[in-house]
Amino acid sequence: MTEHVQGGKVRTRYIATQGVKEYRATIDEYVKPDDIVLEVGCEWGTTTVLLAEQCREVIGVDIGKEPIERARERHPGIRFEQMDAYDMRAILTLGRRFTKVYVDLSGLSGYHSLLDLLSLLNMYTAVLRPDVIVVKSSALKRLAQRCIAWQQPARRRA
Numbered sequence: 069m070t071e072h073v074q075g076g077k078v079r080t081r082y083i084a085t086q087g088v089k090e091y092r093a094t095i096d097e098y099v100k101p102d103d104i105v106l107e108v109g110c111e112w113g114t115t116t117v118l119l120a121e122q123c124r125e126v127i128g129v130d131i132g133k134e135p136i137e138r139a140r141e142r143h144p145g146i147r148f149e150q151m152d153a154y155d156m157r158a159i160l161t162l163g164r165r166f167t168k169v170y171v172d173l174s175g176l177s178g179y180h181s182l183l184d185l186l187s188l189l190n191m192y193t194a195v196l197r198p199d200v201i202v203v204k205s206s207a208l209k210r211l212a213q214r215c216i217a218w219q220q221p222a223r224r225r226a
C-alpha cells in the first residue's frame with residue numbers, strides 16, 4: 069500500500085508555500101527518484117528543470133503558448149505541453165500516473181481565488197490521486213496556518 073492510500077481512501081497531502089523560493093525549496097523534501105511529477109503553471113520551465121533533476125519524469129504544462137515555446141527551447145530534454153490546468157480531460161491525455169503535482173498558477177495567491185484553488189486541489193486529488201500537491205499560494209498557506217484538525221481527546225482515566 070502506498071503511503072497516500074490508507075483504508076482505501078486517498079490521503080493526498082497539500083503543501084502550501086509562499087513565494088517561489090519556498091515553492092522550490094520543497095523539491096528536496098518531497099520529490100524522490102521514482103516520482104512522476106506534473107507542474108501546472110510551468111512558465112519557462114525554471115522550476116520544472118529543478119524537478120527533473122530529482123525525479124524519474126516530469127511534465128510541465130502552461131496555458132500560455134509563448135511560455136511553452138520558450139520552455140521547449142530552453143530545456144529540450146523535458147516535455148512541455150500547452151494546456152489549461154483546469155481542463156482535466158487535457159491533463160488526462162498526458163497519460164501518466166502522477167505521484168507529485170506542483171501548482172504555480174498566476175492569480176492563485178490572493179484570498180479571493182481560494183475557492184478556485186480548493187476546487188482545483190479537490191479535482192486533482194480525486195482524479196490524479198497523487199501523494200502530494202505542492203502549491204504556491206500565500207492565501208492557502210495563511211489558511212493552513214490557522215486550521216486545526218479537531219480530534220477528540222482520549223478519555224481520561226478515573
Ligand SMILES: C[S@@+](CC[C@H](N)C(=O)[O-])C[C@H]1O[C@@H](n2cnc3c(N)ncnc32)[C@H](O)[C@@H]1O
Pocket residue numbers: 088108109110111112113114115116129130131132135151152153154172173174
Ligand atoms: C508565476 S508563473 C509560473 C512560474 C514557474 N512555475 C516557475 O517556477 O518559474 C505562473 C504561470 O501560470 C500560468 N497559468 C495561469 N493560469 C493557468 C491555467 N489556468 N492553466 C495553466 N497555466 C496557467 C501562466 O501562464 C504563468 O506562466
